[in-house]
Amino acid sequence: MDYHAALAALEWQVELGADEAIGETPVNRYELPKAAPKPVIKSGPTSNIAPISQMPVIPVVQETAADIARIMAGRCDTLAALRDALAVFEHCALKKGARNLVFSDGNPTARVMVIGEAPGREEDRSGRPFVGPTGQLLDRMFAAIGMTREGEGAAGVYITNVMPWRPPHNRDPEPEEIAMMMPFLERHITLAAPDVVVLMGNTPCQAVLGKRGITRLRGNWTEAFGKPVMPMFHPAALLRDGLKKRDSWADLLALNARLKG
Numbered sequence: 673m674d675y676h677a678a679l680a681a682l683e684w685q686v687e688l689g690a691d692e693a694i695g696e697t698p699v700n701r702y703e704l705p706k707a708a709p710k711p712v713i714k715s716g717p718t719s720n721i722a723p724i725s726q727m728p729v730i731p732v733v734q735e736t737a738a739d740i741a742r743i744m745a746g747r748c749d750t751l752a753a754l755r756d757a758l759a760v761f762e763h764c765a766l767k768k769g770a771r772n773l774v775f776s777d778g779n780p781t782a783r784v785m786v787i788g789e790a791p792g793r794e795e796d797r798s799g800r801p802f803v804g805p806t807g808q809l810l811d812r813m814f815a816a817i818g819m820t821r822e823g824e825g826a827a828g829v830y831i832t833n834v835m836p837w838r839p840p841h842n843r844d845p846e847p848e849e850i851a852m853m854m855p856f857l858e859r860h861i862t863l864a865a866p867d868v869v870v871l872m873g874n875t876p877c878q879a880v881l882g883k884r885g886i887t888r889l890r891g892n893w894t895e896a897f898g899k900p901v902m903p904m905f906h907p908a909a910l911l912r913d914g915l916k917k918r919d920s921w922a923d924l925l926a927l928n929a930r931l932k933g
């Protein structure tokens with residue numbers, strides 16, 4: 673097999689979800705480790721160690737991954753710093769299976785910030801959110817109300833996702849994964865400082881509003897992090913069910929009216 677065929681075969685396996693290389697020699701994972709030698713404990717009048725019952729209890733504070741994320745995100749004063757912090761955050765397992773960090777796209781000074789779910793295959797390859805067929809529909813939706821990724825102010829959009837790494841097989845992000853990455857998303861919203869946030873589908877609604885049920889939530893203005901928030905159907909849902917486009921058009925008009933008004 674030449675280099676290119678080998679690379680194509682490897683990429684195909686990664687695409688199928690392979691995340692481990694099998695070695696030449698079998699590993700018995702059930703084998704018990706060899707017993708460590710017993711420590712010699714001094715006792716009697718020569719020992720100056722207090723008995724355990726007399727030792728003071730020292731509380732152990734275990735930081736969760738979300739705590740670490742909050743500390744790291746809180747130290748970032750710019751979007752570039754936040755991106756760099758995410759790039760070195762090692763606590764989310766999704767990072768290990770992803771090719772690229774997908775941070776954001778569009779104009780960070782735009783008045784509207786769109787939050788999607790997580791990168792898919794195309795986004796993982798390119799490192800940019802919403803570039804596959806779903807992203808092309810998203811661009812057309814915003815273009816219909818005069819907004820583009822390159823636009824300024826009310827004519828621009830800034831785009832990110834709840835999860836910056838692609839979940840395997842495009843599965844939904846787990847609640848623990850969302851909770852872990854929330855401090856970064858919250859900081860992202862603070863630093864981008866949009867006038868309005870658009871939540872695309874259930875995952876960002878769960879993350880930002882703590883609620884699911886996009887059919888009920890969509891089209892109704894609400895508030896989060898001190899910003900007006902509009903939940904909408906995810907464009908992938910519109911690709912599956914074209915009848916939903918009418919509702920999304922109404923939501924886009926409501927967004928446009930709010931920005932103009």
Ligand code: URA
Pocket residue numbers: 788789790791792795800801802803804806807833
């Ligand atoms: N779907 C999303 O929610 N985000 C992307 O970046 C791509 C598809």
